Each structure stands twice: as structure tokens, then as C-alpha cells.
Amino acid sequence: MAALPSIMETTATVPDQPLLSVENISRLFGPEKGCQGVSFDLYPGEVLGIVGESGSGKSTLLSVLSGRSQPQDGVITYRGQQGEIIDLYSSSEAERRTLLRTEWGFVEQNPRDGLRMGVSAGANIGERLMAQGVRNYGVLRQEALDWLQHVEIDANRIDDLPRTFSGGMQQRLQIARNLVSSPRLVFMDEPTGGLDVSVQARLLDLLRRLVRELDLAVVIVTHDLAVARLLADRLMVMRRSRVVESGLTDQILDDPQHPYTQLLVSSVLQP
Amino acid sequence: MMTESEKQVQQGLTEGYNFAYLDEQTKRMIRRGLLKAVAIPGYQVPFGGREMPLPYGWGTGGMQVTAAVLGEQDVLKVIDQGADDTTNAVSIRRFFSRTAGVQTTERTEAATIIQTRHRIPEAELKKDQIMVYQVPIPEPLRFIEPSDSETKTMHALNDYGVMHVKLYEDIAKYGHIATAYAYPVLVDDRYVMDPSPIPKFDNPKLDVSPALMLFGAGREKRLYAVPPYTRVSSLDFDDHPFEIQKWDHSCAICGSDHSYLDEIIVDDSGTREFVCSDTDYCNQRVAQQEKQ
Numbered sequence: 001m002a003a004l005p006s007i008m009e010t011t012a013t014v015p016d017q018p019l020l021s022v023e024n025i026s027r028l029f030g031p032e033k034g035c036q037g038v039s040f041d042l043y044p045g046e047v048l049g050i051v052g053e054s055g056s057g058k059s060t061l062l063s064v065l066s067g068r069s070q071p072q073d074g075v076i077t078y079r080g081q082q083g084e085i086i087d088l089y090s091s092s093e094a095e096r097r098t099l100l101r102t103e104w105g106f107v108e109q110n111p112r113d114g115l116r117m118g119v120s121a122g123a124n125i126g127e128r129l130m131a132q133g134v135r136n137y138g139v140l141r142q143e144a145l146d147w148l149q150h151v152e153i154d155a156n157r158i159d160d161l162p163r164t165f166s167g168g169m170q171q172r173l174q175i176a177r178n179l180v181s182s183p184r185l186v187f188m189d190e191p192t193g194g195l196d197v198s199v200q201a202r203l204l205d206l207l208r209r210l211v212r213e214l215d216l217a218v219v220i221v222t223h224d225l226a227v228a229r230l231l232a233d234r235l236m237v238m239r240r241s242r243v244v245e246s247g248l249t250d251q252i253l254d255d256p257q258h259p260y261t262q263l264l265v266s267s268v269l270q271p
Numbered sequence: 272m273m274t275e276s277e278k279q280v281q282q283g284l285t286e287g288y289n290f291a292y293l294d295e296q297t298k299r300m301i302r303r304g305l306l307k308a309v310a311i312p313g314y315q316v317p318f319g320g321r322e323m324p325l326p327y328g329w330g331t332g333g334m335q336v337t338a339a340v341l342g343e344q345d346v347l348k349v350i351d352q353g354a355d356d357t358t359n360a361v362s363i364r365r366f367f368s369r370t371a372g373v374q375t376t377e378r379t380e381a382a383t384i385i386q387t388r389h390r391i392p393e394a395e396l397k398k399d400q401i402m403v404y405q406v407p408i409p410e411p412l413r414f415i416e417p418s419d420s421e422t423k424t425m426h427a428l429n430d431y432g433v434m435h436v437k438l439y440e441d442i443a444k445y446g447h448i449a450t451a452y453a454y455p456v457l458v459d460d461r462y463v464m465d466p467s468p469i470p471k472f473d474n475p476k477l478d479v480s481p482a483l484m485l486f487g488a489g490r491e492k493r494l495y496a497v498p499p500y501t502r503v504s505s506l507d508f509d510d511h512p513f514e515i516q517k518w519d520h521s522c523a524i525c526g527s528d529h530s531y532l533d534e535i536i537v538d539d540s541g542t543r544e545f546v547c548s549d550t551d552y553c554n555q556r557v558a559q560q561e562k563q
Contacts, residue, residue, distance in 0.1 A: 094428040101432075116415065116436070120443055123436045130439065131432025137442055137508040159443050 017079060019044045019185055019217050020065070025074030027064050032240040035061040038074075040236065040246065044184065047211060047218040049232030049249065051225060051264070056238040058221045059189060065219060066106055066187045067096045081184070101128050105178030105186040109193050111170035114177070115162045121148065121173055122158040128181040147176040151206060168199035172206065179210065188220040192227055204230050225268050229253055237261045291338040291371040297321055301339035301494070305485060308496035313458030314426070315409050320492035330363060330388055331489030333405030337367065337386045340401060340485070346374045348382035353390035353531065353548030377551050389452075391473040393530045393552040396482035398499060404467040406488040409495065411455045411465035431463050434506055442511055451516065456503050463506070464495060472515045472531045477503040520545040525556035 018041035026036040035057035042048055050058050063069045065076065067088050076088040081103060088096065100106065108114035115124050122144040129140055145155050151172040153165075162170055171191060178186060191207065192200045208231060211218055222228055228235055229249060236246040237258065245258040256262045289295065297319075304318040323331040341347070347367055351360040355377040363386060364375050376382050379394040386403040396402065412422040415433045425431065434455055441449045454471035458464045466477060467486055477484065477497060484497040497503060507513040521528040523544040530552060532545040547553035 093424075094430075097428055097430060116433075119415070119436055119440050122443055123439045126439055127432060127436050130435040131430065135435070135507075135509045137439065137510050140439060141443075 016043075018042060019046075019079055020219075021075075021077045022065065023075045023077075025061075025064055025071040025076060027060055027069060027071045028241065029060075032242075033057075034241050035064065035238070036073075036241050038236075038243055040243075042185075042217055042219065044217055045215045046234065047216075047220065047232045049228040049235045050219065050221045050238060051223060051228050051235060052238035053223065053264075057241040058223075058238055061238070062187055062189055062219065062221050066104065067100055078185075101131050102181050103184050105181070105183040107171075107174055107178055107186065107188040107191050109190040111162070111167070111174045114174040115170060117161065117163050120159045120161060121153070121165070124162060124173060124177050125180050127177065132181065143180060147180050148173075150179075150210070151176045152202075166199075168195055168203060171195065171203060175207070175210070179214065179216075182214070183216070185217045185219075188218060190222055190224075191220070192222070192224065200227075207231060225253065225265065237264065288370050290343075291341045291367065291373075292324075293321060293335065293338045297335075298339045301335055304494045305336065305339065305496060308485070308494045309483070309498050311462070312497055312501050313462030313464040313495060315493045315495045318492055318494050320489050323489065324366075325362075327490040328407065330359060330386070330405035332487030332491075332493075333386050333388070333403050333489075334363060334366070334487075335489060336403045336485050336487035336494065337384060338371075340403070341367065341371055341373060341384060343371070343373065345383045346376050346381055348376050348379065348385045348551075350385065350387045350390060350392070350549075350551075352388065352533070353392075354550045356550060359388065378555075379551055387469075389468055389470070390531065390548060391469060391476045393547070393549045394555075396476075396480055398481040400482040402482050402484045404469070404484065404486045406465070406467040406486045406493070407490070408453075409465060409467075409486065409488040409491050409493040411453075411463050426462060429461070431457075434463055435508070438506060438508065438511075442508070448507065448511055448513070454513075455506050457506060458497055458503050459501050460504075464497075464503075466503075470516065470531060471505065471513070474503070474505045474513070475515065479503075518545060522547045522553060525553045525560070527553070527556060 020042040022038060022040050024037055024039050028034040028036055038061060050061060052058050064071045070089055078086045078088060080086055125144040125147050126140040129143060134140055144158055148155050148158060153169055153172060162173055165173060192203055195203060204227060220231060232249045235249045235252045236243050239260045245252060245261045252261060253265055256265050301318055304316045308314065308316045321335060323334055325331065349360045349364040351357040354360060367373055368375050379392040384401045384403060388405045410422055412425055412433060415436055416422050438448050452468045452470045453465050454474055456464050456466050456474060456477065466474060479500050479502060481499050483499055486495045505513040518532045520532060522530065522532060523546050525547060527547055530547045530549060533548045535544055535546060537544050
């Protein structure tokens with residue numbers, strides 16, 4: 001995979017400047033429905049977990065962060081590959097789209113939303129590259145084969161439609177489709193939701209490996225504290241549209257301060 | 272003194288039809304749409320498509336465009352699959368000679384307006400000629416992206432990566448780009464356009480053509496255009512370049528080895544022959560040969 005070293009070099013040059021800066025963003029659909037007053041910085045290579053109960057505003061926050069829905073208030077700035085500062089919602093829609101399909105990735109909870117179900121696995125992986133102007137079939141093909149191998153899908157399945165894949169394979173294909181453009185920041189919305197426990201474990205293993213190898217910054221939304229503990233460096237706990245507690249993952253899970261976090265942590269079944 | 276066509280127009284009016292069937296307000300609306308389409312080559316302009324006295328899919332879009340641009344002095348040629356004598360071509364030609372009283376012809380050089388389905392004539396087009404295409408599906412991105420609001424955004428933002436996904440699928444499945452008609456083109460380096468169901472054999476004829484190309488989709492109510500001398504390039508891959516169809520045969524009637532050929536079965540035992548799909552071109556070649 002030729003793309004790997006270049007990412008590591010570029011991210012290594014600006015280690016102490018945040019990749020994504022979020023200042024006081026709000027998007028409310030009603031009182032305490034949505035998210036409000038959220039601020040944080042995300043650094044290159046860092047994995048940020050957002051946890052909380054259903055309806056606490058996790059997914060709303062994620063769609064605002066990823067440029068999919070305009071916040072009512074607040075500013076999101078992103079530091080591009082060349083160190084340029086991009087104000088997400090004051091840039092044009094074309095620029096936002098370009099960002100979303102080059103330096104960013106988005107892994108949907110349901111792979112059917114993130115994949116093109118009508119075209120083959122190879123075309124799914126190649127789409128981002130074609131959008132970036134790669135016009136050589138041989139290159140696209142090789143890239144697709146490489147990525148299938150990275151996400152542990154048999155190379156023989158390259159011309160099969162995603163609908164013939166199992167749920168876990170579809171999710172892995174979706175991850176490959178996002179990572180092919182060597183993004184620096186990936187958003188994930190419950191990537192392990194809807195998968196059985198053993199498949200979940202393999203997917204988490206794979207994600208952890210890719211995140212470390214590619215030095216990805218990740219914002220991951222989950223309600224599964226085990227997933228958060230395994231993947232995230234830092235956690236934000238949300239409840240009723242606000243962030244009630246944030247800090248290092250171990251710190252929050254082992255010594256929760258806010259009553260809601262304490263409840264959340266204690267409600268996990270201990271095997 | 273009235274000319275013959277003026278008399279026929281008068282006659283048409285007394286029978287309750289306006290010149291060229293459509294009322295003047297509708298024609299103005301279509302012309303306005305066409306002006307916009309010409310100003311933005313390859314861009315799909317919505318228009319208020321009218322009910323025509325034949326079903327959708329039989330060329331209602333093309334007929335509305337023809338009706339809007341037709342003048343009394345125009346000479347109309349109508350072709351269907353390249354032929355002047357097929358049902359669709361004959362009935363549309365008769366429709367306009369009855370409702371507009373215009374002259375009709377089968378000769379490409381003599382026509383000022385050519386309404387077509389599927390083909391661009393083999394004979395070279397001249398400036399001042401107008402080609403009118405009957406378009407079934409104007410949206411080239413629909414195969415890959417069924418949402419109309421999404422495809423509009425993709426056109427607006429020049430976000431055409433998915434167009435190559437279709438070609439990729441072709442190569443992955445068949446080993447070459449198997450799309451043989453409605454082959455997507457890039458117009459003036461900006462808009463991706465579906466050149467209606469013409470075979471890809473005819474795509475190069477769109478490029479820098481001296482004639483004005485107008486496209487009308489009746490069911491989908493869209494107009495688009497390629498103005499004269501506009502660059503039109505067919506999409507492809509570096510290692511799988513765009514190619515037009517080739518035949519191992521020559522035309523069984525005129526012997527042409529460079530025109531688009533139709534394969535036809537001529538008897539019950541399955542004997543096949545290849546003949547020019549452009550009947551006018553074929554007839555003229557035969558006439559030329561007989562003279563010599």
C-alpha cells in the first residue's frame with residue numbers, strides 16, 4: 001500500500017496543532033433535542049468516542065461535524081493536508097463535498113447507506129479514486145484488490161455485488177471504500193451495530209489495526225462502552241443534547257464523575 | 272399570390288390547427304428553454320411538455336422541439352433508426368406536412384431540420400442545419416444515482432466520479448466498455464450529457480459539428496443542446512480508450528465499408544445480411560454507382 005508512508009509524514013510534521021476544532025456548535029430540533037454547546041479539539045491520529053443513550057444527540061452531532069447538516073450556531077474548522085485552515089460551513093458546498101470524499105471518510109451504521117448496492121465491490125472501492133480523477137482501469141483494479149486484502153475479503157469477490165456479502169463483509173467493504181482515498185479523518189456511526197458478537201470482535205480488531213497503521217483521526221459514535229474502551233483515546237458523554245463529561249477513556253470509564261456517566265458505566269453487565 | 276405552403280397553412284388553420292400543431296405561447300416557452308439550453312451546452316432545461324397526439328416514447332419531445340423551431344420555409348427530414356421509411360419516421364413527417372404544410376425530404380443535404388431517433392446521418396452536416404433528437408432518458412447519471420435532486424447537485428458541482436463507475440462495471444464484467452448506445456459524453460468540458468440513444472458510432476460526429484443539436488425529452492420534460500462547433504468528448508479510461516463499432520462486412524446494397532450497418536435476417540433459413548442503417552446515404556451511393 002503505497003499511500004501509507006505519505007500520510008504518516010504529513011501528519012508527523014504538524015503534531016501539536018488540532019486537525020478539527022469545534023467551537024460551541026448547536027443544532028436543535030426542539031428543547032434538548034439535538035446537540036448544543038459542544039466544543040472540542042481533535043488531534044491527528046486521535047480517536048474520539050461519543051457515547052450516550054438513544055436520543056442524546058450523538059448522531060446529530062456527528063452529522064454536523066461531518067458537514068452533512070448546517071449547525072445553527074458555532075464554528076468548525078479543519079486543518080487541511082497542506083496546513084490550510086478550512087471553515088467548514090463558510091466554504092462552498094463543492095469544497096465540502098471534495099473534502100468529504102478525499103481527506104474525510106464516513107462509515108455509516110448500515111452499510112447499505114454507505115455502499116452502492118447496484119455495482120460490484122471493486123467499483124465501490126474505486127469510486128472515490130474515480131471522483132478524484134484516476135482514469136486508469138488497471139490502477140483502479142489493483143487498488144481495489146489491495147484494499148479487499150486489507151479488510152480481509154477474498155479477492156475473488158471483487159466483481160460480486162455487495163448484496164451477496166454478509167453483514168460483516170459489507171461493513172468491511174464500506175470501510176475499504178472510505179479508506180481508499182487515504183483520508184486523515186474518519187467519522188463512524190455505530191460501525192459495529194447490528195453485527196453478532198464474534199463478527200463485532202473481528203471488525204473491532206480490524207478497525208484498531210487500520211487506525212494505528214494509517215494514523216487516522218476518528219470520531220466514533222457508539223452506545224457500546226466496550227467498543228469505546230477498545231478504540232477510543234478520549235470520550236465525550238452526551239445526555240439531553242449536552243456533553244456532560246469528557247476526558248481520557250480509561251479515566252471516564254474507571255472513575256466517572258458525573259452522575260449520568262456513573263449510571264451509564266454501572267449499567268454495563270459484567271461477565 | 273399565395274405560395275403553395277401558405278395555402279396549406281391557411282387550410283390547416285381553418286381545420287382548427289395552429290401552424291405546426293402547437294399554439295404560439297407553447298412554442299415561445301419551448302424556444303425560451305432552447306435558448307437557455309444553447310447558452311449552457313449540455314445542461315438540462317426543464318420545460319412544460321405538452322400532450323402530443325401520440326404516446327410518450329414515440330418522439331413527443333423531439334416533435335415539440337421541431338414544432339417550436341419550424342418555419343414555413345424549412346425543409347424537414349425525419350429518420351428512425353437511420354431510415355426514412357419506417358413507421359415512426361413516416362408518420363411524424365406526415366404530421367408536420369399536414370399541420371405546418373412544410374416541405375419534406377429524404378435527402379440529408381436538402382433538409383434544414385432533421386428530426387431523428389437513434390442516428391446521426393452519415394452525410395456530413397452543414398451549418399444552418401438543425402438536428403432534433405428524441406430523447407427517452409435525459410439523465411446520464413440515473414443508472415448509478417436514482418435520486419433526481421442528488422443528480423442535479425452532482426451536475427451543479429461538477430461531481431462526475433460516478434460516471435466512470437458505470438464504465439468500470441462494463442470492463443469488469445465484459446472485459447471492454449460494452450456500452451454501445453447512449454454513451455455518456457462531456458460537453459464543452461463541463462456537463463456530462465446523454466446523447467440520447469444514438470450508437471456510440473455517432474458520438475464523434477457530435478464533436479465540433481457545424482450543425483445545431485437540440486434534444487427534447489417529452490416524458491421527462493427536459494431540453495438540452497449542443498451549439499455548433501462545441502467540443503464533445505466521450506468518457507473513457509486511459510487504458511481502455513473510447514472506440515466506435517466496427518464490422519467485418521460491407522453493406523450488401525451499396526458496398527459501403529465505413530457506415531453504420533444493420534444486421535437483418537432475409538429468409539426463413541436465417542441467412543443474414545448487413546445493410547446501411549442510413550437509407551438515404553445508401554440510396555445515394557447506389558445512384559452514384561449506377562451513373563458511373
